[in-house]
Amino acid sequence: MALDAFESRKAELKGDGKAGRWFSPLQLHVLPKLGKVPVSDIDQRDIRDTLAPIWHTKADTAKKAMDRLGICLRHAAALGLDVDMQATDKAKALLGKQRHTVKHIPSLHWRDVPTFYQSLSEGTVTELALRLLTAKSTRQRCKCPSKRGWNVCRLHGAEGGAPFGTAHPNYRHGMRTKEMENVRRLTSLLGRKVRDTIEVVT
Structure with a gap:
């Protein structure tokens, strides 16, 4: 399902997404745990448990993975599958506010x-x-x-x-x-x- 959603969005991505930046958050942090779970069975608890390890330590990556997963769920719904369209929003509520503070890399004098x-x-x-x-x-x-x-x-x-x-x-x-x-x-x-x-x- 993730690959199918990615294929449908390629035209919107730079270079048809060949660089892999759009798909990599899913490939690295979501698919290893949820890749074999039927999309109709995925709920907010599954998403919370999947992204909890990086929710605060890799906040930007976790946010991208959450957003991409939401796109995949909407794509599945468009195909007529019975999915929870609010699963990602519920997962965000369970995970809470991210504590990560952005630290800018200082420039070289x-x-x-x-x-x-x-x-x-x-x-x-x-x-x-x-x-x-x-x-x-x-x-x-x-x-x-x-x-x-x-x-x-x-x-x-x-x-x-x-x-x-x-x-x-x-x-x-x-x-x-x-x-x-x-x-x-x-x-x-x-x-x-x-x-x-x-x-x-x-």
Whole structure:
């Protein structure tokens, strides 16, 4: 029933739900316990017992699983099966208010970015992606302004004044220029890693 409900909603999901994010809360937390129970036999106590272990510790996941289960029950009702349409609402009442407090992950201070960037040296796909994201997070001005009064050179947005690109006399000394060369290198490496991964999977 869960798979049938998922199939009916694919058109509403990004990429037809191929990433699996819609179905995973059901697959991981509901189906292992209720997958073999006839949908018409599922009641609020079954749902409560299934989601109680994660109701407070993984509140967001539990909420998604509850919502997805409600969709499955409504789908079953639309097929003419005798199901309790209020089972999820009753289960929420039995479980009570979630005590989980959202804790935001603190951002990395910009002064620590260079050190963090240098620590990403193993060349894994994850580290390449992180290096690509942080490559320009230096918070420093361009070191080769094209004309007086500008904080960036023509390479980085100034209008007129100096030759463009490699013709600029200080091309090799622009910090962000070097970073952009590094970005291109990282992009190429990351692309190769992704292609290799796709070839292995397929």
